[in-house]
Amino acid sequence: MKLSLNRRYSFPASHRLFRSEWTQEQNTQTFGKCANAHGHGHNYTIEVAVRGPVNPETGMIANLAELDQFVQEKVLRDFDHVYLNEQIPEFRDCVPTTENLCRVIFCRLSGFPHARVVSVRIEETTKNSFEYRVDEHE
Amino acid sequence: MKLSLNRRYSFPASHRLFRSEWTQEQNTQTFGKCANAHGHGHNYTIEVAVRGPVNPETGMIANLAELDQFVQEKVLRDFDHVYLNEQIPEFRDCVPTTENLCRVIFCRLSGFPHARVVSVRIEETTKNSFEYRVDEHE
Amino acid sequence: MKLSLNRRYSFPASHRLFRSEWTQEQNTQTFGKCANAHGHGHNYTIEVAVRGPVNPETGMIANLAELDQFVQEKVLRDFDHVYLNEQIPEFRDCVPTTENLCRVIFCRLSGFPHARVVSVRIEETTKNSFEYRVDEHE
Amino acid sequence: MKLSLNRRYSFPASHRLFRSEWTQEQNTQTFGKCANAHGHGHNYTIEVAVRGPVNPETGMIANLAELDQFVQEKVLRDFDHVYLNEQIPEFRDCVPTTENLCRVIFCRLSGFPHARVVSVRIEETTKNSFEYRVDEHE
């Protein structure tokens, strides 16, 4: 019997949706206001799901203190209060949409040693969220 | 690698749960206060999920502006500020429960041309929600 | 030393903003979609504030069970799952805007015998709320 | 075509994460502040999902009044305003983590006669939630 544990973290950051090989006109047509030359920002909330059996001694899927420390080291230390385009290496050659942010954060967290990370969901605003979830039947 | 994009919309509307071929007593027994002869209403929140690969150029599953326009045309233009029983053709012969509302809205949105609509979830109140989700393994 | 106790209740209801002595055109100009002939609805949330000294024996401003019973009798029993225009006497001659709903509910609750009702705030949607608050310096 | 209905309930309770066969030091190392000798508490929110076809006459998956009564009898009557370690028999020999609470509540609800209970999700705080979901492909 496997259960999921979902844990939420949040950080403010800024980004600009823009491809340097495109004209500003092409960028605006595709990204709208998000292509604004000076960028803009969000309070990103990420919800990490890990899934596994419950340890019969501790009654836990994973120790929250260990998960918190892992997310702090792999994600929050780098992403908190930054401009994603300039300060996160993965976005040097990749538009920092929330879809791509979701993939980048999932990759950074997938090595969690104590339980399987099965999903990363990011709320960009109260109206939008994006999720990567591993296929349980793979 | 496929991701999901979830987008929320909301609209106020009213409805009455009632079958004309039943007596008022039968209606009240089944639908409780929701069978009240003058109807009542809700702030409905719908969350539409589309799923697909991330376009490597734009970093997006689908363009939110295109999704918003599609949902506006297919759903919000008709459902916003109306009495569902009288003003939505699908409810002429079908009780406007939120289950049925979910099916009707999923059908209207399933033809979105730019990504696969995989789920429609509707919050009727902060305590209730209803969801139709396509089976990914079909 | 006086404190406030805020308690939330909610009920779904429907309404139509409309004055019968105006033309439909005048109504639509003033009330927009809210003048739709068949009405529409909301999940109304009301937050009632009572204010007073803390009883030194019980540690309470007022007994929540007593407040709940009073609000049930004076407001919820009548307002839950109804069409405000037709089923609430105060709206026979008065447009059921949320401003007026706030006044009507404050009047019904002002006689609470165990503490002073100082405010009624109503959330019509997550974007709008309306509040009547007594002037503490009267 | 099957849909899901999600319904939320909440209750305050207290617990202590602690194994009597361990030393206090081992307990604190594993459970942190949650091993505090006097316990602590939460407002638990549980979201129950049932899944099934929509009844063509009533337009409903299951009658909410029947689900509410079942959850009241099987869960809320026992769990509301209690100390889980002492007052819930299932926790006599089992640490009352939210993972275990999720399993216990799922077991109590799985016999709902009118639709299949497919998931129980519990929010312990706004940052943590835990979910048991049946495998739809079993």
Add this chain to the structure above:
Amino acid sequence: MKLSLNRRYSFPASHRLFRSEWTQEQNTQTFGKCANAHGHGHNYTIEVAVRGPVNPETGMIANLAELDQFVQEKVLRDFDHVYLNEQIPEFRDCVPTTENLCRVIFCRLSGFPHARVVSVRIEETTKNSFEYRVDEHE
């Protein structure tokens, strides 16, 4: 021109509403389920408001890092993950209702040296909150 800064903190704790000089029957009559002999708990959210002029150099009413440290030392260090009746000295002779919790926390925070603490509001559940606010016209 004075502004207010509101900052939210939360902690889980347990309590029991009970007066030892009363019979259990009197306690149950006054406090209902809250008088349960083993206690129960909540996720308490406290919102502290400070008010003052905006420093023209820093653009701030008060430094959030200093407020956070003060609240940590005066409140969270003692109140986080505890049983209020046994572990908070102020509740040795005083029922730990949320009204009294609000007064106790306000007293502990009123000495903040960098701005005037004008209000403490505590959410006990999503339906109840309690507030002490200083009279600005004193």
Add this chain to the structure above:
Amino acid sequence: MKLSLNRRYSFPASHRLFRSEWTQEQNTQTFGKCANAHGHGHNYTIEVAVRGPVNPETGMIANLAELDQFVQEKVLRDFDHVYLNEQIPEFRDCVPTTENLCRVIFCRLSGFPHARVVSVRIEETTKNSFEYRVDEHE
């Protein structure tokens, strides 16, 4: 009898807390991570309160469509999806803390012709908010 109408708007934007006449060290000591050279961002939510008598004909304090248009013209058109430091003239010589943002937005909105704007409250994150409120007794 005067009531208040509260209306919420939101926009994403980025900012950097920084005084050019200070060293980076002084900036970091005062503003912490908010002094990061590339800035960061937030989803700002603003709640505007207007207060006045209820028009006996329309049942409204002010027409929401008129308030929305005014806020769009005076605030949202300029503040939505921008970098506050560079793109809002009021922040040329003034640190764009949320306190100052609150003052700037109140000034821009204070000329609303149809009702008195009595308060602007801005949520920077779910933990922080800032409010300017006019003194009703002036």
